[in-house]
């Protein structure tokens with residue numbers, strides 16, 4: 001087997017969320033830690049798409065930021081082409097440009113004072129990917145066409161575009177850096193329903209054309225079904241189920257995955273409001289003992305309330321549930 005492009009092992013990220021020192025001294029309270037990511041493993045082969053899915057607050061963006069080298073993990077490792085991510089992302093590293101990110105809010109990730117042409121040319125110039133000004137211009141024009149914009153759009157500013165077009169610009173900027181891995185954090189969640197599917201299809205076409213690898217993050221199972229070839233379901237900082245897309249959607253094993261599916265709509269409805277699973281996500285500063293899903297789980301037993309289930313092989317994938325066998 002060839003080595004995966006991205007290999008994440010036992011990743012932990014904790015945040016110190018203690019009150020200020022004086023307040024702690026007055027209240028006698030100790031330091032408090034929030035385990036946003038609590039020991040997760042996954043790997044993505046070159047050209048593959050792994051989707052991370054789960055409700056808001058389960059740690060998806062924190063994983064994205066660790067993978068992109070924007071924040072250091074508390075423990076565990078992120079290996080890109082076998083090298084630690086801190087090395088890969090170091091200024092001057094020849095692999096640095098290969099990892100790009102696309103965020104939910106394209107407006108926030110584009111410089112409003114730069115014309116689109118400059119935004120897209122910037123990585124081309126920084127990386128020396130085109131030897132002359134004319135070739136930089138040609139390359140920008142080609143990339144804009146590749147993402148469904150026109151070469152003339154290079155002269156405009158971000159505010160002159162719609163939300164969907166701005167996300168196309170963000171994709172163009174990522175593509176301009178000649179990436180291999182793109183970390184997509186809820187890339188279409190802020191867009192109108194009709195536009196979401198267009199952007200998702202564009203991203204799939206670009207993946208095929210450029211052999212891209214995606215870590216694709218979404219809270220929306222319909223989007224995940226459309227994009228992923230492998231899925232990892234997160235709950236309170238852990239992966240509770242992982243399988244290839246077809247297996248997961250045909251036979252979801254974890255009660256949480258089933259709850260999410262019960263509330264999902266089809267891709268035609270990707271932007272519609274949907275019912276969220278019953279009950280609230282517990283506070284990750286003070287997670288429930290045992291299986292952290294037990295307060296919301298209709299199948300919870302005494303064992304679930306005291307012992308955390310390990311992620312183990314089950315039904316073609318992996319699941320962290322004591323009772324997966326008996327749930328049918």
Ligand SMILES: Nc1ncnc2c1ncn2[C@@H]1O[C@H](COP(=O)(O)OP(=O)(O)O)[C@@H](O)[C@H]1O
Pocket residue numbers: 015016017034035036054055056057058059060061062063284
């Ligand atoms: N910089 C930070 N400091 C403290 N807590 C944080 C920080 N970033 C994220 N968190 C917390 O970590 C948890 C996971 O957040 P996040 O990774 O953004 O989840 P998601 O993307 O799935 O919504 C949340 O409880 C969030 O409040």
Ligand code: SF4
Pocket residue numbers: 254255256291292293294297298299300301304309320321322323324
């Ligand atoms: S371990 Fe128990 S509480 Fe957790 S998902 Fe399985 S049945 Fe539900």
Ligand SMILES: [Mg+2]
Pocket residue numbers: 060061062
């Ligand atoms: Mg997020």
